[in-house]
């Protein structure tokens with residue numbers, strides 16, 4: 001059983017995905033962490049984000065156990081991730097890892113930008129989670145401020161808009177809802193309301209665990 005969750009930065013897809021995985025007893029993969037880790041490893045090797053061959057090397061030697069790393073959450077890494085995410089060879093390498101993960105029994109929830117369209121087009125349920133950019137910027141501003149980053153609301157909004165543009169305009173696997181994705185707009189919803197709405201949509205499609 002596979003549940004695919006896509007959407008832009010700070011839409012709430014990560015929180016919703018983790019809670020859905022807990023509810024169903026499924027494994028959960030935040031696929032953005034793979035791209036973030038590749039960007040981190042490129043920088044650690046002193047290589048250039050602008051060279052696809054350097055990013056590919058980092059993707060090929062990616063260590064899954066290095067994903068549990070708080071430094072992956074900082075702003076600069078997210079921006080760098082969306083640069084290496086443009087490279088087809090990097091995406092192809094990470095695709096294999098994601099496919100292996102998606103086959104974990106009894107099921108898996110994967111979140112990202114292209115899960116419903118490219119990684120798992122046959123997923124049992126697909127969600128596309130969105131929210132207005134201003135709301136997403138406010139959420140990310142609070143998150144980063146709590147992590148001790150010195151950011152402004154305007155700066156974070158600008159970053160979110162730039163990243164949306166980079167992710168939707170790239171040629172390989174751009175961010176977009178799959179034709180059969182269920183749309184969930186969390187602009188006016190808090191975490192629990194978003195989760196409840198997601199569960200309702202998924203229940204309609206695949207039922208509850210054990211049913």
Ligand code: CDP
Nearest residue numbers: 009010031032033035081082085112113114
């Ligand atoms: O947490 P946030 O939504 O800000 O970002 P993320 O999910 O960690 O993803 C970071 C970047 O990785 C995105 O902006 C995308 O460029 C890229 N990404 C991707 O291309 N495909 C995915 N399946 C997941 C992330």
